[in-house]
Amino acid sequence: MPPDAPDQEYLWTLNFGPQHPATHTTLRLVLTLDGERVVNSIPHIGYLHSGFEKLAEHLDFNQYVTIVDRMNYLSPLANEVGWHHAVEKLLDIELTPRCKYLRTILAELMRLHDHLLNCGTSALDLGAFTAFLYFFEQRELIYDIVEYASGQRYHSSYTRVGGVMFDVNNDWVNKVRSFTKQFRKTHDEVHRLLTRNRIFIDRTKGIGVLSKEQAINLSVTGPIARASGVVRDLRKDEPYLAYKDFDFKVICSQGGDCYARYLVRMQEMIESVQIIEQAIENIPAGPVNVDVGSHVVLPAKPAVYRSIEGLIQHFEVNMPNRGYEVPHEELYAATESPNGELGYYIVGQDSTRAYRARTRPPSFIHFAVFSHIIKGHMLSDVVAVLGSLNIIAAELDR
Amino acid sequence: MTDLQPLLEKFGLTQSEFRDNRRVVVAAGQVFALLETLKNSHGFNMLIDITCVDYLEYEGATDRFGVVYCLLNMTTGERLIVKTFVNDPAPSLPTVTTLWMGADWMEREVYDMFGITFTGHHDLRRILMPDEFTAFPLRKDYPIKGRGERHNFPVITRSES
Numbered sequence: 001m002p003p004d005a006p007d008q009e010y011l012w013t014l015n016f017g018p019q020h021p022a023t024h025t026t027l028r029l030v031l032t033l034d035g036e037r038v039v040n041s042i043p044h045i046g047y048l049h050s051g052f053e054k055l056a057e058h059l060d061f062n063q064y065v066t067i068v069d070r071m072n073y074l075s076p077l078a079n080e081v082g083w084h085h086a087v088e089k090l091l092d093i094e095l096t097p098r099c100k101y102l103r104t105i106l107a108e109l110m111r112l113h114d115h116l117l118n119c120g121t122s123a124l125d126l127g128a129f130t131a132f133l134y135f136f137e138q139r140e141l142i143y144d145i146v147e148y149a150s151g152q153r154y155h156s157s158y159t160r161v162g163g164v165m166f167d168v169n170n171d172w173v174n175k176v177r178s179f180t181k182q183f184r185k186t187h188d189e190v191h192r193l194l195t196r197n198r199i200f201i202d203r204t205k206g207i208g209v210l211s212k213e214q215a216i217n218l219s220v221t222g223p224i225a226r227a228s229g230v231v232r233d234l235r236k237d238e239p240y241l242a243y244k245d246f247d248f249k250v251i252c253s254q255g256g257d258c259y260a261r262y263l264v265r266m267q268e269m270i271e272s273v274q275i276i277e278q279a280i281e282n283i284p285a286g287p288v289n290v291d292v293g294s295h296v297v298l299p300a301k302p303a304v305y306r307s308i309e310g311l312i313q314h315f316e317v318n319m320p321n322r323g324y325e326v327p328h329e330e331l332y333a334a335t336e337s338p339n340g341e342l343g344y345y346i347v348g349q350d351s352t353r354a355y356r357a358r359t360r361p362p363s364f365i366h367f368a369v370f371s372h373i374i375k376g377h378m379l380s381d382v383v384a385v386l387g388s389l390n391i392i393a394a395e396l397d398r
Numbered sequence: 399m400t401d402l403q404p405l406l407e408k409f410g411l412t413q414s415e416f417r418d419n420r421r422v423v424v425a426a427g428q429v430f431a432l433l434e435t436l437k438n439s440h441g442f443n444m445l446i447d448i449t450c451v452d453y454l455e456y457e458g459a460t461d462r463f464g465v466v467y468c469l470l471n472m473t474t475g476e477r478l479i480v481k482t483f484v485n486d487p488a489p490s491l492p493t494v495t496t497l498w499m500g501a502d503w504m505e506r507e508v509y510d511m512f513g514i515t516f517t518g519h520h521d522l523r524r525i526l527m528p529d530e531f532t533a534f535p536l537r538k539d540y541p542i543k544g545r546g547e548r549h550n551f552p553v554i555t556r557s558e559s
Binding site: 045328 | 421443446458466498
């Protein structure tokens with residue numbers, strides 16, 4: 001470089017544009033590079049902004065679950081469980097034990113769903129195609145389980161205020177059992193493919209290091225924080241649903257790099273399978289929805305069609321000037337979604353529509369971390385770091 | 399549980415509890431000092447969320463915008479919600495990015511959606527909406543279907559490009 005050249009003339013700008021197979025979803029990075037090293041990166045988001053929070057002010061609590069599904073679309077049921085957890089806390093509804101177990105099993109299946117995709121696609125971005133295919137086959141089995149319960153593979157909109165849409169039967173229980181029986185073998189196979197793979201380790205170890213203090217200061221939660229040494233898991237610290245009844249470990253690491261995040265997610269999958277196995281053997285019997293006397297759930301259709309009480313109860317829930325009482329208050333409630341702490345700040349008004357329903361989106365908050373941890377790494381590390389941060393555009397932009 | 403009594407007196411807070419949320423309301427002029435005290439002396443080292451509520455159509459509301467800071471004490475697991483109110487015209491609050499770096503994007507989003515400026519923020523520009531967007535979408539007076547912005551996107555035809 002000539003001695004009298006202006007200081008930063010050697011830096012060049014690269015647009016890692018919204019349409020790029022390695023960014024997973026529509027997000028844009030403007031990278032300032034020195035040769036191949038990243039000096040600065042400015043993320044631009046909003047390509048998938050769909051006004052979800054505005055829609056919350058126009059949709060019923062049970063209708064908004066369809067929107068919430070579509071936020072973290074890798075684990076839709078986890079979002080639904082989180083949303084209805086917040087709504088039921090606002091309305092002070094205590095779920096039936098059967099419902100708690102069902103929602104726990106589905107939330108853990110969704111944790112598997114998310115981690116399987118994340119580990120698979122971050123491996124795919126680094127060139128490991130087989131791991132991606134093996135994990136996606138497992139995801140297909142989870143899709144089958146969700147479809148059996150709710151009728152929809154993907155955005156199931158399965159939970160309702162006070163319960164779930166339909167109850168499950170023994171066939172579903174057997175489906176979950178057969179899934180858990182064969183899961184560990186595939187997990188072990190991919191573990192043997194990647195975890196001690198020289199190329200994988202070279203590309204992820206020491207890349208994108210997030211220290212513990214940085215993680216706390218940047219509001220990072222979930223597997224990314226746990227991989228940096230922040231020991232916090234809402235399932236253990238603020239137990240909700242049926243997590244108190246199960247024996248599982250909170251997986252942490254001290255590395256804080258992409259490899260640590262990969263290891264934390266891989267081991268969390270095993271812990272999730274353990275929870276599912278314990279839960280599926282012990283699902284309590286009984287009703288899955290709360291009692292119809294609370295005016296939040298619809299009665300069973302045979303009762304609606306054959307008895308006058310059932311008909312009245314149905315209309316008590318559905319008619320516009322009836323329905324249930326919503327306190328004129330505000331509430332923040334969070335659950336441990338696969339990506340981190342998914343919280344909802346709901347402001348209630350005297351109507352079954354929220355006045356304001358803010359989603360605290362883990363992906364949004366984690367993407368802000370990106371420009372801090374990518375400095376000094378090479379262009380190919382951008383892909384590794386993006387993959388390990390598990391940025392999901394629909395949750396990023398809402 | 400943190401004893402909020404000394405803070406209540408020092409900052410003139412009102413406190414309330416709902417389900418298991420503990421909330422305090424503080425005046426906009428004191429919110430930075432309160433958050434700084436909470437972070438440095440009372441251990442609330444993680445900022446969970448910054449959000450805003452537009453109380454234009456809310457029954458019994460006195461101010462227009464309520465900015466909410468959700469805090470977490472990592473060691474004890476205690477949560478606290480700090481709320482402050484700002485009003486039109488030119489609603490503005492001091493930034494808390496000097497306390498928690500995570501507030502960076504959260505404040506940008508509140509600015510983008512509600513129009514509340516955060517003085518001292520190093521880069522307060524729109525984050526979700528396009529940069530040329532003029533309105534603040536999550537305000538209650540902005541209609542859900544928008545004001546026709548979609549029809550006015552600049553279109554580059556083949557002959558121009």
